[in-house]
Amino acid sequence: MAAKSDLPQGTLDLLILKVIALGPVHGYAIAQRLQQVSRDVVQVPQGSLYPALHRLENRGLLTADWKQTDTGREAKFYRLTRKGRAQLETEAVSWERLTEAVGLILKMSEGGVQ
Amino acid sequence: MNWWQRLWRRKQMDQQLEKELLYHLEQHASELISLGHSPAEAWRQARLALGGPEQVRENCRDARGTRWLHDFAQDIHFALRMLGKNPGFAVVALLTLALGVGATTVMFTVVNGVLLKPLPFPQSDKLVAVHGHTQTWNAAIYGQQNVAYLDFLDCQRDARTLDIAGALFNGATLSEPAQPEYVDLREISSNLFSVLRVNLPQGRAFLPEEDRSGAAPVMILGYSFWQRHFAGSPEALGTSVVLDQKRYTVVGIAPANFSLFGAEADVYTPLGQDGANYLQNRGTHPTTVVARLRPGVALSSAQAELALIGNHLAQTYKDTNAGRTFLVAPLRPEVGDVPSTLWLLLGAVSLVLLIACANVASLLLARAVSRQRELSMRAALGASRGRLVRQCLTESAVLGLSGGALGVLLAYAGIAPFVAFWPGDLPRAQEVHLDGRVMLFAVFISLLSGFLFGLAPALRAPARGLEQALRAGSRTTTGTARRLHSVFVISEIALALVLLVAAAVLGRTLLRVSSLDPGLNLRNVLISRMALSPAVLADTGKIRSAWQDVIERVRRVPGVQAVAVVDTVPMREGNNQIGYWPSAGVPAANQQPTALATSVTPDYLNVMGIVLRQGRFFSDRDHIGSQPVIVVDDVLAQSAFPGQVPIGKLLWMPQMGYGPFMVVGVVGHVRHWGLAADDQAQVRAQFYYPFSQLPETYLRRWSELMSVAVRTNVEPRSLFQSLRQEVRGEANDQVLYNPHTMEQLAQGSLARQRFLVLLFSIFAGLALLLSCVGIYGVLAYLINQRVPEIGVRMALGASPANVIWLVLRQSLGMIVAGVVLGICAGLGAEHLMRHLVDGMQPTGPSPYLITVSLLIATALSASFVPARRASRVDPMAVLRQD
Numbered sequence: 001m002a003a004k005s006d007l008p009q010g011t012l013d014l015l016i017l018k019v020i021a022l023g024p025v026h027g028y029a030i031a032q033r034l035q036q037v038s039r040d041v042v043q044v045p046q047g048s049l050y051p052a053l054h055r056l057e058n059r060g061l062l063t064a065d066w067k068q069t070d071t072g073r074e075a076k077f078y079r080l081t082r083k084g085r086a087q088l089e090t091e092a093v094s095w096e097r098l099t100e101a102v103g104l105i106l107k108m109s110e111g112g113v114q
Numbered sequence: 115m116n117w118w119q120r121l122w123r124r125k126q127m128d129q130q131l132e133k134e135l136l137y138h139l140e141q142h143a144s145e146l147i148s149l150g151h152s153p154a155e156a157w158r159q160a161r162l163a164l165g166g167p168e169q170v171r172e173n174c175r176d177a178r179g180t181r182w183l184h185d186f187a188q189d190i191h192f193a194l195r196m197l198g199k200n201p202g203f204a205v206v207a208l209l210t211l212a213l214g215v216g217a218t219t220v221m222f223t224v225v226n227g228v229l230l231k232p233l234p235f236p237q238s239d240k241l242v243a244v245h246g247h248t249q250t251w252n253a254a255i256y257g258q259q260n261v262a263y264l265d266f267l268d269c270q271r272d273a274r275t276l277d278i279a280g281a282l283f284n285g286a287t288l289s290e291p292a293q294p295e296y297v298d299l300r301e302i303s304s305n306l307f308s309v310l311r312v313n314l315p316q317g318r319a320f321l322p323e324e325d326r327s328g329a330a331p332v333m334i335l336g337y338s339f340w341q342r343h344f345a346g347s348p349e350a351l352g353t354s355v356v357l358d359q360k361r362y363t364v365v366g367i368a369p370a371n372f373s374l375f376g377a378e379a380d381v382y383t384p385l386g387q388d389g390a391n392y393l394q395n396r397g398t399h400p401t402t403v404v405a406r407l408r409p410g411v412a413l414s415s416a417q418a419e420l421a422l423i424g425n426h427l428a429q430t431y432k433d434t435n436a437g438r439t440f441l442v443a444p445l446r447p448e449v450g451d452v453p454s455t456l457w458l459l460l461g462a463v464s465l466v467l468l469i470a471c472a473n474v475a476s477l478l479l480a481r482a483v484s485r486q487r488e489l490s491m492r493a494a495l496g497a498s499r500g501r502l503v504r505q506c507l508t509e510s511a512v513l514g515l516s517g518g519a520l521g522v523l524l525a526y527a528g529i530a531p532f533v534a535f536w537p538g539d540l541p542r543a544q545e546v547h548l549d550g551r552v553m554l555f556a557v558f559i560s561l562l563s564g565f566l567f568g569l570a571p572a573l574r575a576p577a578r579g580l581e582q583a584l585r586a587g588s589r590t591t592t593g594t595a596r597r598l599h600s601v602f603v604i605s606e607i608a609l610a611l612v613l614l615v616a617a618a619v620l621g622r623t624l625l626r627v628s629s630l631d632p633g634l635n636l637r638n639v640l641i642s643r644m645a646l647s648p649a650v651l652a653d654t655g656k657i658r659s660a661w662q663d664v665i666e667r668v669r670r671v672p673g674v675q676a677v678a679v680v681d682t683v684p685m686r687e688g689n690n691q692i693g694y695w696p697s698a699g700v701p702a703a704n705q706q707p708t709a710l711a712t713s714v715t716p717d718y719l720n721v722m723g724i725v726l727r728q729g730r731f732f733s734d735r736d737h738i739g740s741q742p743v744i745v746v747d748d749v750l751a752q753s754a755f756p757g758q759v760p761i762g763k764l765l766w767m768p769q770m771g772y773g774p775f776m777v778v779g780v781v782g783h784v785r786h787w788g789l790a791a792d793d794q795a796q797v798r799a800q801f802y803y804p805f806s807q808l809p810e811t812y813l814r815r816w817s818e819l820m821s822v823a824v825r826t827n828v829e830p831r832s833l834f835q836s837l838r839q840e841v842r843g844e845a846n847d848q849v850l851y852n853p854h855t856m857e858q859l860a861q862g863s864l865a866r867q868r869f870l871v872l873l874f875s876i877f878a879g880l881a882l883l884l885s886c887v888g889i890y891g892v893l894a895y896l897i898n899q900r901v902p903e904i905g906v907r908m909a910l911g912a913s914p915a916n917v918i919w920l921v922l923r924q925s926l927g928m929i930v931a932g933v934v935l936g937i938c939a940g941l942g943a944e945h946l947m948r949h950l951v952d953g954m955q956p957t958g959p960s961p962y963l964i965t966v967s968l969l970i971a972t973a974l975s976a977s978f979v980p981a982r983r984a985s986r987v988d989p990m991a992v993l994r995q996d
Contacts, residue, residue: 027134028141047165050135051173058178066130076134 017088026075189508207474211517214470216524217463219556225456227546236311241445244403248438250702263393266401275416276405279309287645289847290356296645296849297380309406317351317366325386333362334382337370358648371544396434417442449541454950462877469609473888475567476602480895507568514564522556537865599892600928606888607932610881615940617874618961624867627953633784635723639856640830644822645849657813667840673828678718681819684786685859695766709799721825729761729779732804745779750799788863790953830855886976894980905992914985921981929973
């Protein structure tokens with residue numbers, strides 16, 4: 001098993017929002033999808049997933065309903081609120097700007113900025 | 115969902131969380147099973163992946179953001195449990211607090227009702243009083259001037275900034291529907307109720323057309339009068355009432371407790387219907403004037419406008435209004451000299467409350483020290499210091515608020531007795547009750563005291579040296595704790611001493627002033643107000659003979675030794691201050707020295723038992739047309755004619771309207787202002803002048819003020835009914851009313867002092883008791899902490915006497931420190947009281963000696979019990995412990 005990176009501080013919320021943005025989804029599915037999509041590179045501690053979900057729900061970015069799953073069980077499905085969608089957009093933009101900037105710095109040649 | 119819902123639906127949310135996590139585990143496990151793991155292994159891995167279930171749950175709960183509220187609820191629950199576990203402590207602490215908060219709340223309720231509340235009229239901040247003003251008037255002595263009736267009418271008509279109303283204080287004899295009775299009458303302008311924005315509960319106010327002479331006589335009844343004479347029946351409206359032989363129709367009832375300046379009036383009549391001559395004279399100023407600022411008008415513009423009107427009047431009516439103008443001032447409730455007493459008492463109860471706080475603080479601190487291990491344990495298990503401090507403060511806030519709630523109950527029960535117990539009538543007593551502001555005050559002081567006494571223990575919450583604290587036995591006290599305890603005991607003693615000294619100084623003052631010579635013989639003298647028949651008053655020529663008739667009739671009543679008629683009576687409300695000058699070149703009124711003038715009939719000296727020092731008193735030979743004579747007292751003789759024989763000298767008194775007056779006698783000084791207040795009164799000098807020389811023009815006015823004074827050889831009050839019968843007159847319309855014995859008046863003049871002595875003694879006793887409980891508690895606790903040390907000392911050969919001395923020395927140190935502080939504060943308090951209490955004089959050391967020895971004796975005996983217990987420690991048992 002390849003060494004897994006820890007998530008940078010504050011990115012878990014962004015990832016959760018992004019996953020939920022694709023459609024109503026329950027907690028376990030979020031954990032799974034994060035793991036699959038990141039091709040096991042990113043280690044999402046399941047223990048911090050639920051507190052994060054509750055925090056986002058508390059801040060009004062998510063809302064949740066209890067619904068039947070395909071297997072007929074009841075599960076708590078999370079959806080983005082309008083506020084959550086806006087938050088996702090601004091955070092995604094700032095993330096891209098950040099990574100771009102970090103990438104630029106990393107591509108610097110030894111001699112300094114060209 | 116808001117946080118309230120989140121808080122209340124906590125259980126449901128926990129269940130949902132549980133379900134959510136379980137679903138996650140099931141899903142994960144079933145996936146692992148499908149990958150070929152055994153069910154047990156699958157569950158194990160799933161659980162492992164999710165992490166410690168309790169921690170996840172806690173984190174989720176934290177994420178909800180209502181954590182602090184849960185903690186708070188938990189703290190309160192815990193605090194209540196701690197109190198319940200320690201009922202002795204809880205009872206002592208709660209009672210102490212309840213007493214402190216209760217007493218303070220009662221006093222604040224009274225202060226609030228009497229001093230702080232605005233007048234009970236809508237938008238009372240827009241109400242103003244209008245006074246007359248001249249440069250030569252000394253308002254400090256005489257009070258503010260009223261306004262001439264015609265001047266009032268001019269202001270009312272011309273003012274654009276103010277709606278102006280007037281009232282006249284008067285009295286009249288009522289002869290129908292009840293027995294003849296002298297009633298308190300207010301003559302009012304028709305707009306008074308509308309200016310005050312007061313609605314009548316029954317009937318209507320006066321109409322403008324009723325407010326002029328010749329209109330149909332109408333009357334409004336005072337609420338209490340209505341209750342008394344008509345049993346509150348609405349049928350009173352439209353009935354007729356005969357007042358001074360004039361028949362009035364009742365058109366309205368004033369609201370309950372309606373009073374403007376002083377007591378509630380019995381009846382109201384339209385001011386404009388009064389045809390009295392003096393109302394048409396701009397030189398007399400009888401009208402009390404109130405006004406309401408019109409919307410958007412500032413006080414200063416109203417003042418400017420009235421000054422302008424005053425100026426105009428001064429030019430138009432030079433002989434009466436020259437130099438006269440008007441002052442506009444915010445209308446304030448009249449409370450007399452009550453504020454100083456109230457503030458003094460509020461100060462005293464605050465000291466009691468402080469002692470109560472110090473007491474509970476030391477109790478709490480003792481408990482905090484013995485709970486050190488519990489707190490350290492909590493800290494070791496992960497509680498943060500802030501969390502522990504919060505817990506301690508919550509505990510003391512719970513204690514403070516429950517004590518405060520009990521205190522408010524006490525106050526609720528205590529206010530009515532306190533007001534009833536107040537000497538004389540407490541002004542604005544009807545305003546004194548628990549209201550929002552008082553409740554806010556009570557909550558505030560409860561929380562404040564909770565915070566005060568909770569702070570010290572809370573700050574002791576362990577921060578460092580956890581391990582040490584856990585390892586140490588429960589019976590070690592750190593130096594800071596001991597010092598803090600000493601601070602509490604010392605401040606309690608100092609505060610208690612202040613109250614004790616105050617009580618002692620007041621008591622001494624009371625003793626001193628009650629033994630003072632009043633200047634007259636108080637025994638067996640009855641004083642009653644007297645209203646002559648209205649028919650007589652209407653005819654000035656009959657007045658003198660009517661009074662002569664009254665005197666003769668009274669003299670015939672068995673048991674009467676001597677009788678006199680007099681206008682102002684010593685130690686009763688009312689005085690007549692007159693400026694005098696020993697030569698004809700009399701300066702302006704505010705430069706003249708003043709003396710108290712009393713108009714009397716010849717037997718007055720015998721009735722009152724006043725000493726004649728030189729010359730003679732009055733006789734039947736002093737009458738209108740003969741040389742105007744006066745008799746002066748020692749004080750006036752001294753100040754007007756120092757070092758000379760006053761007999762035969764002349765005094766000029768322009769205000770009297772005649773004179774100059776020849777001094778024919780000197781009598782002893784009478785304490786007119788009361789036993790206590792007379793020494794500090796501004797005007798002490800007195801003179802007497804014969805009623806028989808009073809000019810005709812004053813005769814009617816004076817006759818409305820006169821009292822009958824009787825010396826008896828039986829119990830004076832037993833004569834009142836027969837006197838009343840005897841002077842009723844042919845038409846059965848002469849009334850003798852308001853009887854007092856001179857002894858009652860003298861006692862009444864000390865009522866305030868007696869009241870203060872009593873209350874301060876109660877406070878001081880309470881303070882002494884509380885501080886003894888405090889000293890006992892602290893010492894018992896400290897000794898308990900020192901048992902191992904004492905055991906070792908005794909094992910090493912210390913005798914029980916040594917141990918007792920060891921303990922007493924510790925408490926003596928605190929007591930002495932407290933006493934020294936207390937004496938300093940007591941001196942300050944005594945100084946302050948000299949300004950606030952009549953008759954206080956420097957008392958010297960004796961009150962201090964008495965109270966300090968009392969305090970030391972009580973405090974030492976409180977410390978003796980724990981000291982003796984310490985001396986009985988069994989050294990072997992102690993050494994085997996731990």
